[in-house]
Amino acid sequence: MFRYLMMVVGLSISLSACSSPNLKASVSWSYGTGSNIDEIWTTNVEFYRGGAFIGGYPGGGGGPSTSAKWITEKQYYWAGGGGLPVEGMAVPDRAVIEMVSLYDRKRYRIKVDLPANLARQMQQRYQIGKHIDQRSWLYFGLAPGGYYEVLLKGDRLLVKPDLLLARGIAEEVTDDWYDKKFPIGVSQYTVTIQDFDKEYGALFKQHPIPLGMDWAPIMDAYRAKQPKTDQQPVK
Incomplete structure (x- = not known):
């Protein structure tokens, strides 16, 4: 897909999905993490559905x-x-994402409940000129000061505007034993932050x-300027 070419550093391992047949996905979707005027390191990804853990990734990207x-x-x-x-993973209804912000020198945790109709939103296709696109890319963005947004973006970056699913201030991670033993900026990410x-x-x-x-009004204004290419839904 086109957006793979846009990645600065890719996480090369897909999430591991649960093997239970009733959790298998009928929707093809993907996820990503990113930043705004910062550099982040994604250290943990967890997806849940109906209270059950359905897949995760230990991070490192x-x-x-x-x-x-x-x-x-x-x-x-x-x-x-x-x-x-x-x-093979079902569309989640909850996500927990941990990212380290180099600007803030902190590890943040995003806990977010996702819309009940997320699968339907991901499946909706749109005609854009000669192309078909759908919003099946679940994006988690972290900006300085702990601000986060969860967006639903076009699979081929053609359907706009991006849809805002959730936003807020991520919690600073204070319960990580490794961080307590090796503080960020002192014993972890030291050279990277320098x-x-x-x-x-x-x-x-x-x-x-x-x-x-x-960041909230700034990003709202950014989305308001995006072209509206979702005017021809495919039934």
Whole structure:
């Protein structure tokens, strides 16, 4: 798929799905994680349905990063997050995602209940010129200050606008024994954060960025400017 080419650093392993037949998916979907003017490392992914764990990924993937141009020109948008297939997995109704923010030097946990009609939304196809697309890409974005959005994006990035499913402030992870023993920025991600600061630290001081819920109106405005290509649903 086209968006694989957009990934800065891909997570190369698909989620492991439960083998129970009644949890098998009839919907082809994918997920991804990304950031906004930051660099994140995804460290845990868990999906649930009806209270049962249906699949997860232990993490380890990083990216995308930011750029001097994005910072100085205030180019704020969700980047990265190329969709990873989830073979045979049902569409979840709950997700738990953990990501480390290099800007904040924190590990965040996103806990979110997903819409009951998510499968139907993912299945809906749209005619866009000579092409067909559907919103089957579940995207989890984390911005500085812990702000997150869960979006439903087009599989081929053709159907717009992106649909906002949830947003809020992620909780800082304080119960990780490894973090307690090896603090982030001190014993974990030390060189990575040093390189990030060396590259962008001065720019962030010169060009302050939004934090926390200050991102909400900015991202709403961004989506409002996206073209509306979902005007011809395929029945």
